[in-house]
Amino acid sequence: MATFHTHHPPEDCLNCEHRHLRMFCNLTPEALQDFDAVGIMMNHARGARLFSEGDTARNVFIICFGQVKISSTSRDGKTMILKIAGPGDVMGLSAVLANVPHEVTAEAIEPCQVKTIRKQEFIDFLGRHGIASMHAAQSLSSEYLTVFHDAKRLALSGSAAGRLARLLLDWGRSAANGRPDIKFTMALTHEEVANMAGTSRETVTRLLNQFRRDGWITIKGTSVTIVEPAQLERLTA
C-alpha cells in the first residue's frame, strides 16, 4: 500500500530517493544507468486502466508511486480484486516473460506514476544485467506467494471479521515496511474492500466502525492506523 504520494514524484530512476526501498529498482550503478535509459515515465489519473485481462502483453509496468488495483472479471461483469499493487511492484511481468496475454486487469485507484517498458526492451535489459533478472525472479516469487496468500485468506478465515482483520494487517504491515507504526492509505471503497474480504459492503462498514469504537484502529480520511494489531491478529486465528 502506498504511503509515498506526499513525496515529490521521481523525475528519473537515477535521482529517485525511494529506489533503495524497492525490490526491482535497487540495481547496481551500471544496471541503473541502463534501466534509466529504457522505457518511459507515465502519469495516470485515478481510474485509468493500464491493461486489461486477455490483452496481449506488450509492456512491463513498474509503479513509482500511487496504487493500482489488480482484478479479474467474470463473464457476467462481476469483479474480483486480487491485490493492490504499490510503489516498486512490477506489473505484467509474468505475462510478458511467459508470452501469454495479461491474466488480470490493472487500474489506477489514485494518481500514479508508472515506468512503462516495452516487452522486448525489457527482455533485452534482463539479458544484459544478471542482477536485473535476479530481481525479476524475486518479483515473480513474491507475486506467486501473494496470489496464493490472497486465495487462502478467503479460504482459511472463518469469519468476516477475521478476513477483514487479515486484510488490514497485510496492508498495514506492507506499508509499515518494518517501521513500528502500522499505518496505510486505504484508497479502496468499502464495496471494494468487501470484495477482497469476501463479505458485504454493509458488513465492512459495520466492522470498521466497531474496530474504531474498540480503539483497535483509527481512521482519518483515507488514512488508517492499526493501534492494536494483537487484537486484530486474535480475530484471524
Added chain:
Amino acid sequence: MRTLESETQFGQITAARRPLTELFACTPAVQAILSAASQRIECSAGDAVFHQHEVCRGLYVIASGDFVRKAVRMKTHLKLGSVRAGEVVELAAALGDGRHTYTLSALTAGSLLLLPLSALQKAFAIYPPFRMHLLEELAREVSRAYLTCCIGQMSRRRRRGFLTAE
C-alpha cells in the same frame, strides 16, 4: 459448475509447462557442466527436501515420486500445490536471492536431481540465454498460479454470493 469468462480466457492463455529437454536446451559444453555437477537425492515419504528461508543449494528436478510445496506467510500456512516427476522446483530461489520461498516435502518415496548453484552460475556465464529460459518458466508458473486462484476464488465467491457488479 458454470463456466466463467476468465476460465475460458485462461483456457486460451494458460502457459503450458515446458518439457525438460526444451528448458535445459543449451550448448554441449554447458550440458556437460550440469551433468557432471548434478547430485541424486533419495527421499522417503514425509522427508523435507528443504525448508522455507533456508539457503538454496540449487535447482531441483523431480526424478520420481510425489512432493508438496508449503509456505508460511504472516502466520498463514499455504499449500502451494504438488509436484511430480519431470517438474523443476525452486526456480525462484535459484534465480533470485538464493533462499527457499517454500518447504518441499515428499508425499511418497521418490528421488530428485540437484543442480548446484555453482554449476548454474557457470552455465549462465557461458550461455546467458539459459538464465532467461528458466526465468520464463518461473513466469509461466506464476501465470498458472493466477489461473488456479482466480477460478478457485470466483467459484467460491459465486457460491457465497460475494461478487460485486461493476
